[in-house]
Amino acid sequence: MFSNYLIGLREGLEASLVVCILVAYLVKTGRRDALRPIWTGIGIAIALALGFGCVLEYGSQELTFQAQEALGGSLSIVAVGLVTWMVFWMRRTARHLRTELHGKLDAALVMGTGALVATAFLAVGREGLETALFVWASVHAAGDGTPRPLIGVALGLATAVLLGWLFYRGALKINLSKFFTWTGGMLVVVAAGVLAYGVHDLQEADILPGLTSLAFDISGTIPPDSWYGTLLKGVFNFQPDPTVLQATAWLVYLVPTAALFLAPVGFTSGMGKARTPDDDQAPRASEAPQA
Template sequence: MLANYLIGLREGLEAALIVTILVAYVVKIGRKDVLPRIWAGVGLAVLLALAIGALLTYGTYGLSFAAQETIGGLLSIAATGLVTWMVFWMLRTARTLSSHLRGSIDKSLLGSGIGLVVAFIAVGREGIETALFLWAAVQATGETTLPLLGAFLGIVTAAGLGWLIYSGMLRINLTKFFTWTGGILIVVAAGVLSYGVHDLQEAGVLPGLHSIAFDVSAAIPPDSWYGTLLKGTLNFSPATTWLELLVCVAYVGTTLTFFARAVHRGRTRTTSTEDLPDTVLASA
C-alpha cells in the first residue's frame, strides 16, 4: 500500500502542479475563458486513465494461462520503463517546468483548444503511468483493495497539496521531494521488473523458472505480516530465480548510478532559475 500511495502522490502531484501552473497563468493574463477547456482536458484525461485501467483488468479474461502471464510480464516491464522515465524527466525539468508551460501557452494561446490539449496530455500521461503501474502492482501482490486505496489516498493528498500551493498556503522544495521519491521508486520499480521477468518465465518466454537463487520462505513466510509488508511495499518475493535476481540487481545498480549522477549535476548547476514552488506562487 505504501508503494502505491507513493505512486499516487508523486504522479498526482506532477499533474496537480501542471494544472496549477496552467490555471494560475491564464488567470494572471486575464484569459479565464480558457479555464473551461483546461478542466475539460483534465476530465477527459481522468476518463482515459480509468478506461485503460478497466481494459488492463478485464481485457485478459478468457486467454490461456501462458498468454495472460506473457501480457502481464510485458506490461510489468513497460510499467518499470515508464516509471523510470518519469523519475528522470521530473528530476531534469522540475526547475523549468513552469516557464516551459507558460512559454507553450504564450505561443499557442490563440488556438481554441490549447487549454484542453495541454491539460489532457499532462494529466493523461500521469494517469496512464499510474494505471499501468497499479495494474502491475496488483498482479504482483495478488491484492486489489489495498493498492487501489493507497493510490487513491496518494492522489487525494496530491490534489490537496496542489490547492495549498496554488492558494499560497504551502511551499515545497520540489527538487528534494522528487529526488527522494525518485530514489525510492527506483527500488519499487525493480520489484515490479522482477515480477515481470517471473511472469515471462512462467509463460515459457524466458528460461530458468526452476533455477532458484534463494528461497527465504521459511524465514519470511509470504502470509506473515512482515512478508505481506515487504510484498506490498517493495514487491519482494521470498523465492527468487537467478534471472530475476540478475535483472533486478542490474536495473537497480545501473539506474541508481545514473540517478545519483543526475542529482549531482543538478546540485552543481547554477540555480539562477527559481524553484517550481516559487514560480507557481508568483504566477497565482
C-alpha cells in the same frame, strides 16, 4: 499498499502541479475565459486514464493463464521503462516546468480553444496513462487479491490533489527538486521489484527459461504470509524465493539505475542559465488569484 500510495502521490502530484501552473497563469494574465477548455482537456485525460486501466484489468481476465502471464510480464517491463524515464525526466526538468508550460500555453492561447484543450490533455494525459499502467503492473505483481493496493493509490492521489490545491493557494511551499529526488529514488526500488515479477510472469508463460532455478529461498526466515513478509512485499515487491533470472534482473536494473539517479546534478541548466532557489519551488503565491 505503501508502494501504491507512493505511485499515486508521485504521479498525482506531477499532474496537480501541471494543473496548478496552467490555471494560475491564466488567472494571473486575466484569461479566465480559457479555463473551461483547460478543464475540458483535463477531464478527457482523466477519463482516458481510467478507461485504459479498466481495459487492462478486465480485458486481461478473458485471456488464458499463459496469455495473462505473458501480458502481465510484458506490460510490467514496459511500465518499468516508462516510470524510469519519468523519474529521470522530472529530476532534470522540474525546475524548468513552469517556464515550459507557460510557453506552450501562450502558443495555445493564440491558436484557440482546440489548442487549449489539447495542451491540457497532453500535459495531464501522459501522467494519467503512466499511472494507470504502473499501478496495474504493481497491483498485478502484489497479487494479494485485496483492494488494499487500489486504496493506497486512491489515498496517494487524494493527498496529491490536496497538496496541489495548497500550492495553488500559496499556503504551502516545499523544495520540489528534493521531493522528486526522494520519491523518485523510492520508485526506482519499487520498479526493480515490478521488473522481477515481470520476469517471473514471462517464466510462467514459458517465454523465459529457469522457472525452477531458485537464486535463494528464505521463506522459512521470512514467511510470505507473515506480517513482515506481507509488509516487504507490499512496499518493495519483495519475494523470498526468486529465480536466478529474477534476482539477476533485479540487480542489473537497480544498481546502475540507482547510481545514475543519485549522481550529483549540475547547478546550471543545459542553456547555461544559473539555477535560482525559486526554480525548485511550487508556483508562487503571487501567481495565485487573490482571495
